[in-house]
Amino acid sequence: MKIIKRRLGITKVIGVTLLILLILVGLLAPWLSPHDPLAINLVNRLSSPNWNYLFGTDHLGRCILSRIMYGIRTTIATAFLIMLFTLLISLPIGLITGYIRGRSDHFLMRIVDGTLALPDIVLMIAIVGILGPGFFHMIVAIVLVRWANYVRFIRSLVLKIGNEDYIRTARISGNSHINILKHYISPFIFPPIIVFGALDMGRIVLLIAGLSFLGLGAQPPTPEWGVMLHDATAYFQIAPHMMIFPGLAIMFFVLTCQLISERGRTIDTSI
Template identity: 65%
Template sequence: MKRIRLSFKGSLLTGSVLFGLIVLLGVLAPWVAPHDPLNVDLLNRLAPPSQEYPFGTDHLGRDVLSRLIYGIRTSVLIACAITVATLSVSLPIGLLIGYVRGRVDQLIMRGIDGVLAFPDIILTVAIVGILGPGFVNMTLAIIAVRWAGYVRYIRSLVQKACQEDYVRYARLSGNSHIRILRRYVLPQVLPQLVVYAVWDIGRVVLMIAGLSFLGLGVQPPKPEWGVMLHDATSYFQVAPHVMIFPGLAIMLFVLACQLLGDRFSEKEAAK
């Protein structure tokens, strides 16, 4: 039992440290990055890792480390903003249909089933293809695809909370529906929803990187991990560092989100 608890605390700490460190680097990018991420130096193109350039340079001589650090602002911070925006759209709908049910619930759930019938990345690519490539269109497309999964999850949490005795007592006591949702249901739903959102940020980062890799998301020369992977494909054999480090950055952040989501969900389940 002691080993299990130590493992739980260790993985939770690892995920928290990784997540916090990556976000902090993004916030402090102007003060932490050793070079200008947009500075082109063709004389130093595809330079290997060195003391001046710890992660080497890309095909235009730009510092890979600096571009990775500034890429956090696009890949991670924007993923957090997209997740918050998706929650803002999904939370009222999920609370409403989970609490009221009836015909409105059935109508909205049939639409959600239709959205969820398509894989996320395929539907997102289709929407961006219609709207056109770019950062704004990518953001709108991800929100348009991700909201359905959040609504379904929130609905299930609300329906489970409404079966609790204290919610039934609140109804019998004459509390209004809004008061019941705000005071009794929402506090029960929110912790599990936050866990789900933290875990989902990693998936959003993967979607941003994937769309940018395909040329449909963030456009060069803006630093972004998917854009860096796309630019590195032609030079992987002669300068593997230009692809390895962005790939490691994506892997570490997704791992941090996975550790946080899994450990917090286990903690909630153990209560």
């Protein structure tokens, strides 16, 4: 028997490095961007990529590269904000339902199952349709859709750890439930949650871009990747660069999240 261990730690390093670079570009966008992302210049509208406009211009003559740089602020900051709100809701619910169980666990998990039964985009469109289009309503819709995934994941981690011998020992020793959750369970579930969250960041960015593309999220002239894709649909045949570069930005960020969430794998091969 040969055991071949392949550690993919290098992918995490690459992913974290790329994410840091993206965040830095977003933070330094006012100094790095070559043009004002909101400045309209109809003389240069629909210009192809050139030395003055490296990514070309859109239908209003705005610099696409500058809008993508500023879009990092809007898209990634919104994704982190959604992630924070989602964890604030799902973490205590997942801990309590996985640890205490009983009727409350059964009731909450039926709500989770009902939420997960519908496709994310369909449920989000329904929520935003009720609340109305807008940036804040988009955040609310994504949080209300994504929280169920985190609750189920956190609950499964707590259920697994709750059956360990050291948890039984902690209970016999007289530790309170809060103390067990705080010192014996929480430290072991945070690393998997971080990995799960890093992978989900890519999904959240796709949902943000999707809602903005449909006109239900960020609204023009906000420099947001989904809004840029929405603006490009009418000009794709004559100015494909309007859609290509924002699409590549979204794909690059999703790939970065995939690299960060990549875990070491152990492959067992028997000969």
